[in-house]
Amino acid sequence: xxxxxxxxxxxxxxxxxxxxxxxxxxxxxxxxxxxxxxxxxxxxxxxxxxxxxxxxxxxxxxxxxxxxxxxxxxxxxxxxxxxxxxxxxxxxxxxxxxxxxxxxxxxxxxxxxxxxxxxxxxxxxxxxxxxxxxxxxxxxxxxxxxxxxxxxxxxxxxxxxxxxxxxxxxxxxxxxxxxxxxxxxxxxxxxxxxxxxxxxxxxxxxxxxxxxxxxxxxxxxxxxxxxxxxxxxxxxxxxxxxxxxxxxxxxxxxxxxxxxxxxxxxxxxxxxxxxxxxxxxxxxxxxxxxxxxxxxxxxxxxxxxxxxxxxxxxxxxxxxxxxxxxxxxxxxxxxxxxxxxxxxxxxxxxxxxxxxxxxxxxxxxxxxxxxxxxxxxxxxxxxxxxxxxxxxxxxxxxxxxxxxxxxxxxxxxxxxxxxxxxxxxx
Amino acid sequence: xxxxxxxxxxxxxxxxxxxxxxxxxxxxxxxxxxxxxxxxxxxxxxxxxxxxxxxxxxxxxxxxxxxxxxxxxxxxxxxxxxxxxxxxxxxxxxxxxxxxxxxxxxxxxxxxxxxxxxxxxxxxxxxxxxxxxxxxxxxxxxxxxxxxxxxxxxxxxxxxxxxxxxxxxxxxxxxxxxxxxxxxxxxxxxxxxxxxxxxxxxxxxxxxxxxxxxxxxxxxxxxxxxxxxxxxxxxxxxxxxxxxxxxxx
Numbered sequence: 001x002x003x004x005x006x007x008x009x010x011x012x013x014x015x016x017x018x019x020x021x022x023x024x025x026x027x028x029x030x031x032x033x034x035x036x037x038x039x040x041x042x043x044x045x046x047x048x049x050x051x052x053x054x055x056x057x058x059x060x061x062x063x064x065x066x067x068x069x070x071x072x073x074x075x076x077x078x079x080x081x082x083x084x085x086x087x088x089x090x091x092x093x094x095x096x097x098x099x100x101x102x103x104x105x106x107x108x109x110x111x112x113x114x115x116x117x118x119x120x121x122x123x124x125x126x127x128x129x130x131x132x133x134x135x136x137x138x139x140x141x142x143x144x145x146x147x148x149x150x151x152x153x154x155x156x157x158x159x160x161x162x163x164x165x166x167x168x169x170x171x172x173x174x175x176x177x178x179x180x181x182x183x184x185x186x187x188x189x190x191x192x193x194x195x196x197x198x199x200x201x202x203x204x205x206x207x208x209x210x211x212x213x214x215x216x217x218x219x220x221x222x223x224x225x226x227x228x229x230x231x232x233x234x235x236x237x238x239x240x241x242x243x244x245x246x247x248x249x250x251x252x253x254x255x256x257x258x259x260x261x262x263x264x265x266x267x268x269x270x271x272x273x274x275x276x277x278x279x280x281x282x283x284x285x286x287x288x289x290x291x292x293x294x295x296x297x298x299x300x301x302x303x304x305x306x307x308x309x310x311x312x313x314x315x316x317x318x319x320x321x322x323x324x325x326x327x328x329x330x331x332x333x334x335x336x337x338x339x340x341x342x343x344x345x346x347x348x349x350x351x352x353x354x355x356x357x358x359x360x361x362x363x364x365x366x367x368x369x370x371x372x373x374x375x376x377x378x379x380x381x382x383x384x385x386x387x388x389x390x391x392x393x394x395x396x397x398x399x400x401x402x403x404x405x406x407x408x409x410x411x412x413x414x415x416x417x418x419x420x421x422x423x424x425x426x
Numbered sequence: 427x428x429x430x431x432x433x434x435x436x437x438x439x440x441x442x443x444x445x446x447x448x449x450x451x452x453x454x455x456x457x458x459x460x461x462x463x464x465x466x467x468x469x470x471x472x473x474x475x476x477x478x479x480x481x482x483x484x485x486x487x488x489x490x491x492x493x494x495x496x497x498x499x500x501x502x503x504x505x506x507x508x509x510x511x512x513x514x515x516x517x518x519x520x521x522x523x524x525x526x527x528x529x530x531x532x533x534x535x536x537x538x539x540x541x542x543x544x545x546x547x548x549x550x551x552x553x554x555x556x557x558x559x560x561x562x563x564x565x566x567x568x569x570x571x572x573x574x575x576x577x578x579x580x581x582x583x584x585x586x587x588x589x590x591x592x593x594x595x596x597x598x599x600x601x602x603x604x605x606x607x608x609x610x611x612x613x614x615x616x617x618x619x620x621x622x623x624x625x626x627x628x629x630x631x632x633x634x635x636x637x638x639x640x641x642x643x644x645x646x647x648x649x650x651x652x653x654x655x656x657x658x659x660x661x662x663x664x665x666x667x668x669x670x671x672x673x674x675x
Binding site for chain 1: 497
């Protein structure tokens with residue numbers, strides 16, 4: 001690691017010793033989980049590079065952007081509209097929340113039975129190991145689940161720049177009005193932060209940029225319908241994860257390059273897994289970097305993940321934003337419409353999600369569904385039960401997993417996943 | 427052809443050798459702290475054409491002995507299916523895991539439930555609780571059957587249950603009554619799992635805990651279904667593995 005990075009991290013206030021440890025663990029995990037895979041597309045090299053520079057080059061780029069007058073906005077949720085940030089001369093980045101860190105400190109502020117994702121958010125702050133969080137000019141929290149909603153009250157005591165966005169819980173007209181009002185309030189907050197007025201031209205351009213990113217990842221999704229699957233679920237998940245913090249234009253190009261290669265792989269019938277490998281649809285809670293545990297367990301049994309019904313996956317990137325509007329109001333309406341369709345489990349009732357799971361199961365020609373719930377994540381764990389019942393009534397095999405970021409249950413998870421895959425094979 | 431199956435569990439290792447579908451050899455040992463040495467000792471002097479491993483230590487065995495593996499869930503499904511006709515549901519309570527498995531009419535696994543990281547309500551739980559009441563594991567079930575009251579034990583966690591037991595002992599409760607309460611708590615948990623997987627058919631109960639007469643009786647009473655226990659309930663996984671070794675051409 002170059003000295004420039006170390007100086008940058010020191011200037012950002014990171015705990016260098018703890019941060020070195022984190023990077024070491026991350027590098028080791030990446031080696032064991034990602035680089036150990038066979039038959040990877042060559043173009044995944046870009047993502048290997050991104051991961052090797054996860055707290056280096058990308059953070060340096062953001063610092064350069066800041067020096068040039070751009071603002072950095074950190075977020076933890078797919079409800080924070082990237083279009084509005086970009087139109088206001090700000091870059092939106094997903095913040096670290098995929099690993100346990102500084103747990104003793106975290107449990108001074110949060111109850112033990114809080115989900116791993118929320119705890120991780122606090123751990124990265126308290127352990128001083130997330131350069132994105134420290135680089136951010138504004139951190140956006142959002143009132144999705146109760147856990148996050150209340151946790152942001154405590155997060156507000158330890159970060160200086162938290163902005164909380166309210167999110168509706170029902171897909172009704174008042175619900176949409178709330179989202180619209182909140183997006184206008186956010187627009188104003190971004191304008192105040194950057195001093196840039198968000199207008200129709202800016203929105204039009206940012207919508208196009210984000211849509212292109214979405215189109216590229218949609219293209220990647222649709223190529224995974226092939227058998228043999230041209231790309232592993234782990235690699236596709238990585239692209240979904242990098243979606244949240246890479247430069248949007250470069251990300252789009254890089255994913256499209258992967259897709260070009262996948263198309264030629266499909267033509268040659270060469271896959272990341274052999275033809276006929278059991279195909280799994282993952283559904284449930286988001287998997288933030290470096291939460292690769294369950295996909296890794298699944299794919300080391302010889303099954304391949306062909307889709308993610310997840311915020312870090314199709315739930316997060318489904319639907320483009322309509323860019324046909326001529327005025328800022330029309331374009332803002334289009335942004336609201338696009339995000340209001342997200343079928344997060346915080347909504348009640350939430351029938352779209354079940355329909356999407358079934359639709360994805362069919363489209364990706366999956367053999368079974370693994371429902372991933374983070375322990376103590378009430379909305380998804382609650383939904384898991386009716387989802388399981390509904391899928392079973394359609395004779396769709398489903399395995400319901402509840403876990404967290406720790407590795408202590410890997411043995412038991414392996415047995416359950418292997419038994420599920422054996423069941424699909426027989 | 428001789429086919430062997432080895433089930434490397436958290437507490438014990440079982441081995442079955444089949445010749446023309448007849449069991450010609452059965453062996454068992456404690457897993458101890460060095461399961462591969464124990465497994466090697468168990469295999470000592472045996473002749474077989476193919477071996478297949480299952481259980482918690484199967485992946486270690488796969489590396490050490492270059493043998494294929496299946497999960498205990500599949501092995502118990504196949505093993506129990508070979509011992510009884512029309513098996514619909516299998517309950518396996520072993521040293522650290524509880525599993526409920528549903529089979530369809532063709533013997534294919536259709537659904538299963540398994541405890542996650544915690545060993546609550548498993549053989550290990552009973553072992554520790556027996557010790558805290560001064561019983562051997564063999565006495566534990568028979569003594570519990572002598573109880574007459576309906577003492578509730580609320581904790582399922584081994585750590586909390588142990589302190590609950592201590593406080594009940596301090597209150598002067600009869601150890602037999604406490605023992606029954608503990609057995610009931612194990613059965614409550616197993617029944618919950620069974621109800622999630624299966625319809626109202628007979629249950630094959632396997633694994634080390636199936637040797638406990640109190641658990642067997644409480645299961646039948648609670649479920650109002652017949653509970654079938656194989657002659658040697660701990661061998662079911664190894665038997666299933668041996669049968670699968672034979673199929674694995």
